[in-house]
Amino acid sequence: MTRAAPTTLRPTSAKEVRDAVLDTPGRLAITGAGTATGWAGRAGDDIAATLDLSALSGVIHHNPGDMTVSVHAGTPVRALQEQLAEHGQRLAFDAARVARGATVGGLLATADAGPSALVWGGLRDLVIGTTSVLADGTMVRSGGHVIKNVAGYDMAKLMHGSYGIFGPLVEVVLRLHPVPKAVACVGVDGPVAEAASRVLELMASPLEPIAVEWVSGDPGRLLVRLEGGAQTLPARVERLCELLGADAREVGADAWDAHTSLTDGPHAGGDGDGPALDGAVVRIGCAPTRLAPLVEQLPATAVTAGLATGVATVTVPGAAVAEVHDAVAAVGGTSVLRDRPETLDAPAWGPAPSALALLRAVKTQLDPEARFAAGRFAPWM
């Protein structure tokens, strides 16, 4: 039996998204900027159509005085930040793939986050409202434009990390923060175990770092970012250098390029001019003090390790993915496969969570015919 190539639908409004869902029978894939196309499980091969939300883009309403903004889900965060910066505001979020054009909806659905999640959390902590379209065409809204709100179930959280299995996001409301007056970065070279003991001291200090990441290399480097007032930051940088040791020194903002390139380096899709991905990228999370020993035991060729958050991104040979899942589960952590070569057949997730039956029940309630994002949570569901 031959199949026609799946159609790609490119709605430009929430209503068009709903019409597309209602008018297209069968399974639907959802895409935005395409920066996480291969993440998590593989999409099934019986997709009737792809909903491309990249044309559903732009700011709907920015309230500078209330520090909130509502956007269409396909809005690239990079573009959003440029608009917000004109008002001295920002979305306090720095996932690496933002630079490649990742959208608000895509970043929320994949539960991505960057180094500053140490202080600001991920998008789950910054989202205050969402509107989504369900498989039966229901347009569902939760939350609103105020940061303090406990009316009703927090559906926005349900969408975080959902990889689209409940349906496409069409609008997202976010809380904002001021752009800092000054930013500084301190680096200190050393292996991950040494960095981990420095981080323990740092986190016991009152210095309030915004990001604390170890980047693999020879011997590797610990990067610490501070934000603050223009007059006051130099004194804090000095205190930070004293705390981290004699070899710690202030480094330029470009020091974070090494972090970005390891977290969001070569891609299976071959976008950009970089080398093709060799191996698999796995995102892992565990209690912070367990992270350094864990990454040391993995056959990783590249690592970025948030030693204060417990979140790391590791590149490993494709054949080692299952081993990584097992090792992370053994220390009580979680793991998910991100980028990988097209040909690699590796498990996307570690052991199923205890709440799997609950997850399935919620999925059945919202998408009883399993129309959305088939395969993303294979083999769990």
Added chain:
Amino acid sequence: MPLARSIHDEFVALLGAADVLDDPVRTRTYECDGLTGSRVVPELVLLPRTAEDVAGCVRICARHRIPFVARGAGTGLSGGALPVAEGVVIGLNRLNRVLEVDPENRRAVLEPGVTNLEITAAASPYGLYYAPDPSSQQVCTIGGNVAENSGGAHCLKYGFTTNHVLSMEVVLPDGEVVTLGSDTMEQSGPDLRGVFLGSEGTLGIVTKVTVRLLRTPEVMRTLLADFPSVSAGGRVVSDIVAAGIVPAAVEMMDALAIEAAEGATGAGYSLDTPAALVVELDGTVEECEEQFALVKEICDRHGCTRLHIAGSPEERANIWRGRKAAFAAVGRISPDYIVQDGVVPRTRLAEILERIDEMGTDAGLRVANVFHAGDGNLHPLVLFSAAEGQTEQAEHLSAQIAELCVEMGGSLSGEHGIGTDKACSMPRMFGEDDLAVMRRIRDGFDPDHICNPGKLLPTPRLCGEKPGLYRPHPLEEAGLIERL
């Protein structure tokens, strides 16, 4: 219909007779939470001592389809722990141990009956604290905080309970025990933990909570500033935000609230000012000093009539004592009062306060205002006298204020929840489709609707219907509608 004796015996076999209360005098103790106007005496009160026993109680309830309501300290203000007449209350106060404090990973593992303040007490020897701080923190429990997604004065900067809970052990309404969330902010799949948080006990019972702890700031600077009007105070808040400062807390009180709080605590508030603002900054010495100087300058620019800077931890505690006592203190100036809890976009605070003033005048009732000025969370206190027959007027005015918040682009609740109190107002904020989807979420967790029925969502569609097992709707009894 009363529960069968055999079911009672099943609970006794599980918990022991002493921990199953059926004496009407004792069960009456649990007839309401902080929303004292709504009272229902439960059939039984169960007092388990372990998480396993909680799960056992729920399994018995699930087997017999008995509605159950979990309850902690009963400090909720929206009727979230209101019992169901032919159901059981599962009291969690005996699960009150701090199971672990892990200073290196900055987290604590707690049973649900641990009070909010006990978490910080357990963490403080390590230089750590738990950030969400509802005014009732001395008595309210972490289990209740999870159910209500509680906030507090410091959540403008530090976020709400949902931002501080890493994982939870939860007994689902069928008695299954699962873990939601993980050791980090990373998660495997959709954030079910986030849906459970703030679900007001309608999706299950939390039996263990792992929370994030934060390092105690190097310094905390607190000022109390008087202004000639509430709107002048509001402009100060706007300018602080515009200057790129995120204070740890910004609280405002109007003259009536000040009168009550000062009368009760003698905390040092001015009795002749129309508005007082409490601003707290925290962080490193360098940042705090720079920002504090800027805040003082902004206060002066807006006609501040008195500026008192806490010179010691005791003075700081005193300022907060006055603010946190405000609700209860209102009892000094009025025989009865209703605490409302609504939110508006912060930039509309002045507008809504004017409208509330007008509405109060029209209703012939006084309204005292205490609010979280940084995030637009209002707590209008509607003062009335039940003895003078003003209860209905007060309830009407209070509901009108909450719905006005929604009209202004805000929310029915910022931190006290919907409960039974505002379930009927939910259609003012959400469309029928939105509410229908929330019901579908609930069905995924609790297909038999035995877990805290009648809360949060209008039940099932018509307000006025009592939670729990079927009883005729008042309109049905009046012959005006038919049940299809």
